[in-house]
Amino acid sequence: MTQELKLSDIHQGDSLPSVVKHITQREINLYAEASGDFNPIHIDESFAAQTPLGGTIAHGMLILAYVSEVMTQAFGKSWLSGGKLSVRFKAPARPKDTITTSGKIDSIEYKEGVPYVNCSLESRNQKGETVITGGAVVKL
Amino acid sequence: MSPISFEQLVVGYEFPSTSYQLSESVISKYLEAVGGQQHFLTSGIVPPLAIAAYAMTALSQSFSVPPGSIHASQELEFLKLVPIGTTISCGGKIAQKVQRGKLQLVVLEINALNQDKEKVLSGKATIVVPS
Numbered sequence: 643m644t645q646e647l648k649l650s651d652i653h654q655g656d657s658l659p660s661v662v663k664h665i666t667q668r669e670i671n672l673y674a675e676a677s678g679d680f681n682p683i684h685i686d687e688s689f690a691a692q693t694p695l696g697g698t699i700a701h702g703m704l705i706l707a708y709v710s711e712v713m714t715q716a717f718g719k720s721w722l723s724g725g726k727l728s729v730r731f732k733a734p735a736r737p738k739d740t741i742t743t744s745g746k747i748d749s750i751e752y753k754e755g756v757p758y759v760n761c762s763l764e765s766r767n768q769k770g771e772t773v774i775t776g777g778a779v780v781k782l
Numbered sequence: 783m784s785p786i787s788f789e790q791l792v793v794g795y796e797f798p799s800t801s802y803q804l805s806e807s808v809i810s811k812y813l814e815a816v817g818g819q820q821h822f823l824t825s826g827i828v829p830p831l832a833i834a835a836y837a838m839t840a841l842s843q844s845f846s847v848p849p850g851s852i853h854a855s856q857e858l859e860f861l862k863l864v865p866i867g868t869t870i871s872c873g874g875k876i877a878q879k880v881q882r883g884k885l886q887l888v889v890l891e892i893n894a895l896n897q898d899k900e901k902v903l904s905g906k907a908t909i910v911v912p913s
Contacts, residue, residue, distance in 0.1 A: 663817050669815060669817065672811075672814055672815035673815040673816070675811065675815070676808075676811045676812040676814070676815040676832075676835075677812070677815075677835040677836065677838075677839050678836070678839040678843070679835070679838070679839045679842065681842075681847070693849070693850070694850070701835075702853040702856070703831065703834065703835045703838060703853075703856075704815070704816060706831060706834070706856060707816040707829070707831040707835075708816070710829070710830065710831045711816070711818075711819055714819070714829075719827075719863065721860070722827060722829075722830055722860055722863055723860055723861070723862055723863045724860065724861075725830070725859070725860045726857075726858070726859045726860075727856070727857065727858045727859075728855075728856075728857045728858075729855060729856055729857075730854065730855045731852070731853055731854055731855065731856070
């Protein structure tokens with residue numbers, strides 16, 4: 643795990659370290675095998691070509707793993723136990739896409755003396771289109 | 783068990799629980815798929831998104847997802863660290879099923895328990911289904 647942020651390091655408006663991933667059909671197939679989700683829209687190129695999507699797409703949960711990676715890099719175990727995430731899948735990620743996932747600290751709240759960090763998160767493809775948008779809360 | 787049809791899903795329907803043993807080889811395979819984060823292997827902790835992935839797969843394999851369905855949103859809460867080697871039980875239920883014009887919105891509640899029956903993850907997924 644990389645250096646975790648401490649409360650004294652965190653300020654409203656700070657950016658979290660980004661994660662950049664290049665998606666290939668190989669990664670999507672690997673994810674299907676690892677997760678057991680073999681929906682043909684992800685892995686069957688000829689089937690997917692006949693659908694309105696026009697081709698295979700990555701599993702939403704694969705892209706969500708990149709969102710969690712941003713939070714893990716920043717907050718470590720505080721994220722892994724006590725983190726909360728809420729996202730919308732806005733557009734599919736496709737093979738050959740490069741997905742950049744970034745985050746920002748929106749606010750720090752105290753509830754009964756305990757600090758909670760509210761973050762906004764998004765994943766965009768190489769065209770700048772939003773793939774995932776949402777927020778996360780982590781208790782420090 | 784054969785998947786039940788989408789039409790048979792009613793609010794309150796509880797999905798049968800499915801168990802997964804999160805061995806080092808299972809987690810290695812998951813980490814290869816998501817492109818790194820090998821620190822999970824050295825720390826011996828399961829990535830929470832791996833648990834979420836298994837929980838979602840357990841539910842989605844329990845019913846026939848109509849073609850054209852879209853995973854629209856996801857909420858997750860990570861409640862407890864899960865050491866590699868843990869066996870988790872994943873389950874859930876239909877929390878909401880509403881018609882919105884030509885679409886149906888289905889909200890699935892998901893959860894995962896460790897072998898001590900402690901909840902390690904909970905969440906909600908919204909699936910949009912063309913009708």
